[in-house]
Structure formats: C-alpha cells, structure tokens
Amino acid sequence: MHYEGTIIRPPSEANSILLQVTVxxxxxxxxxxxxxxxxxxxxxxxxxxxxxxxxxxxxxxRQRRLFLCDGDALIIPQKRLLAILQAIGEQLPWVTRVGAYGNAKSIDMKSAEELAQLRANGLGILYMGLESGDDTTLKAINKGATAEQMIAMGRKAKAAGIKLSVTVILGIAGRERSREHAEATGKVLSAMDPDYVGALSLMLVPNTPLYEDYRAGRFPLIGPEEMLAELRTLFAHTHLSKGLFHANHASNYLPIRARLPKDREAVLGLIDQALAGKVRLRSEWQRGL
Known part of the structure; x- marks a missing residue:
C-alpha cells in the first residue's frame, strides 16, 4: 500500500482494509x-x-470491510469516486461495506441522486464529526458549519440509505458553555437520528490553537466529574429511534455502550452512580486518543 502522511480511521474500522485515497x-x-x-x-x-x-x-x-482514508474522501469528484468504488466491487467482491469520513461541506456537494449512486456502489457508512450542537461552540472551534447545516446533511446521507455515525466531544465548549453544549448536542443528535453516536472526551493536543488557548488561560479544561455531568446531560437529551450510543473511546472516563431507546434508564442510572462516587472512573494514565 502507498501510504502518505498520517493515517487515521474510526475505532470501528480497526479490522478494515485501509485504502488511502486522499492525503x-x-x-x-x-x-x-x-x-x-x-x-x-x-x-x-x-x-x-x-x-x-x-x-x-x-x-x-480476510477483511470484509474497507475504509477510505483520510480526512474527507467524500470530497472526491463523483466520477472518480464512483470509479474507485466500482473497482473495489469488481476486485474485492468479498468486501461487504465501504466507509469514509464526510463533513457537512462534502455531503452538501453531492446531490441526493449522487449519494444514492454511491450507496448502490458499496458506500455503506459515513462518519461525521459533529463535535457540538451548540452554534457558539461550533464557531469557537472553527468547525465551518452550523448545527442546522449538520442536521440537514446528516439527514441527507441517511435518506440516501447510507448509515450515519456521528462523533461528539465532551468538554469541547469549556466550562462556561458546558451545559448549553450538552443540551444542544443531544437535541441535534435527536434531530439527525444517526445509526451510531460516539462520544469522546476532549484531550488537548500540543501545537493546536485550542491547546495554546488552554496554556494562555483562555480555555478552561473541565475535570472528570464535569465531563461526566456533561455526558449525563447530553445523553438525557439524546433520543434516537434506533441506534447505538458509544462513550467507550479510550479518552472517556466512564465507558458506556447503549442501545437506544432500550438502555436509556440503565445508562442514566450508571452515570448517576458514577457521579455519586459508586463507580470507579478511568485514571488519566489509562486514557488516550
């Protein structure tokens, strides 16, 4: 394989063929x-x-899934992307699903018919980084899209028959807007109704603008209990018709895997126990990106 630069993929694609189509x-x-x-x-x-x-x-x-790396393969022009998917279908007939990252801009660049065409040629799932449903927070982190745009593009992908996995980040709003971020994010997830939700906890990365804001005292990084309270608020405001809610990423203090709506009350009870100190949280050394 001809890999260049940094290669990343969603946790659920750990056993997939990693085909780098963009850098x-x-x-x-x-x-x-x-x-x-x-x-x-x-x-x-x-x-x-x-x-x-x-x-x-x-x-x-041996692999039955394939992931198109890197950050936004969906932005590839339709004709070229179709040719890639068709080659995968012809040469790797045992692959049952192709996945890719997709943001609001790249989904918007595809018509409904084009997305359906991609789905018919094997694109089975898109991973979207929502991060927050709060417009103030989205602007602060320079996400490049509003909550309303995120909802529309998530629904557009689902309408084409493509499964949707959405990532949100606990702690990304800092302390001042923690509750607003959590409530708004739950409401946006409910409006999108994705097949999968992945909640990560913010871990600051050196040499990023947010890290520099933290070092300068402009961005307060909330602590484990505050992250947990934010998770509870977010989860309480998230209503999926049928989906999996994961907060079991290595960055999280309390691993959670819930099928909604069935597991709602059990998970809220678990978080409440953790907030009361009855469930042990991950230590800092156990966390990772």
Whole structure:
C-alpha cells in the first residue's frame, strides 16, 4: 500500500482494509485537531489508488470491510469516486461495506441522486464529526458549519440509505458553555437520528490553537466529574429511534455502550452512580486518543 502522511480511521474500522485515497483533510482548520497540521490536502492519483486496490485483492482477502482514508474522501469528484468504488466491487467482491469520513461541506456537494449512486456502489457508512450542537461552540472551534447545516446533511446521507455515525466531544465548549453544549448536542443528535453516536472526551493536543488557548488561560479544561455531568446531560437529551450510543473511546472516563431507546434508564442510572462516587472512573494514565 502507498501510504502518505498520517493515517487515521474510526475505532470501528480497526479490522478494515485501509485504502488511502486522499492525503490530509480538506478543511484542516478545527482548533482542537492537530492530526494534519502542516499537511496539504490532495486527492491521490488514480493509478496509485488502483495499484493499492490490486494489492488488497491479493493480500487482504480476510477483511470484509474497507475504509477510505483520510480526512474527507467524500470530497472526491463523483466520477472518480464512483470509479474507485466500482473497482473495489469488481476486485474485492468479498468486501461487504465501504466507509469514509464526510463533513457537512462534502455531503452538501453531492446531490441526493449522487449519494444514492454511491450507496448502490458499496458506500455503506459515513462518519461525521459533529463535535457540538451548540452554534457558539461550533464557531469557537472553527468547525465551518452550523448545527442546522449538520442536521440537514446528516439527514441527507441517511435518506440516501447510507448509515450515519456521528462523533461528539465532551468538554469541547469549556466550562462556561458546558451545559448549553450538552443540551444542544443531544437535541441535534435527536434531530439527525444517526445509526451510531460516539462520544469522546476532549484531550488537548500540543501545537493546536485550542491547546495554546488552554496554556494562555483562555480555555478552561473541565475535570472528570464535569465531563461526566456533561455526558449525563447530553445523553438525557439524546433520543434516537434506533441506534447505538458509544462513550467507550479510550479518552472517556466512564465507558458506556447503549442501545437506544432500550438502555436509556440503565445508562442514566450508571452515570448517576458514577457521579455519586459508586463507580470507579478511568485514571488519566489509562486514557488516550
């Protein structure tokens, strides 16, 4: 495989074939993210991508899923992206699902018909970083989209038959807007109604604008109990018709995996026990990005 720069993928794609079709992130301006700092975004050449698909056809016959790296593969022009998906379908017929990251901008660039076409050619899931449903927080972290736009684009992907996995970040609003962030995020998730929600806890990354704000005293990083209280508020305001809510990322203090709406009361009870000191939280050394 011809990998360049930093390669990342969602936790659920740990056992997937990782096919890099872009390098970096098409936006690369979020204040909390240092993954692609200094990397210039580009779409890889078609011949390199096709060589890697041929490599996977020979050496990756056990994996049943494939993930298109890196930060925003959906931004690839439709004709080229379709050709990639069709090559995967022809040369890797055992692959049952292709996944990719997608942000509000890249989803908006595809028509409903184009998204349905991608779905028909194997694109089964999109991972969207919502981070927060609070517009004030979204502007502060330079996300580049409003909550209303996020909702519309999430619904658009789902309407095309593509599964939607949405990530939110506990602590991203700091202390002053913690409750507003949690309530608004739960409401936006409810309006989107994704298939999967992943809640991460903020871990500051050196050499990012948010880290510099923290060092300068402009951004207060909330503590474990505050993160837990924020999780409870967010979860209490999240109503999914049928979906999985995960807060079991390595960054989280209290691992949670809930199927909604069935597990709602049990999870709220668990969080309340943790807030009361009856459930042990992860130590700082156990946490990671």
């Amino acid at each position: 970096g992130c098409s936006r690369n301006k979020c204040t909390f993210c240092g993954t692609y700092r200094g990397e210039r975004f580009k779409i890889k050449k078609d011949d390199i991508i096709m060589q890697d698909i041929a490599f996977a056809a020979r050496y990756c016959r």
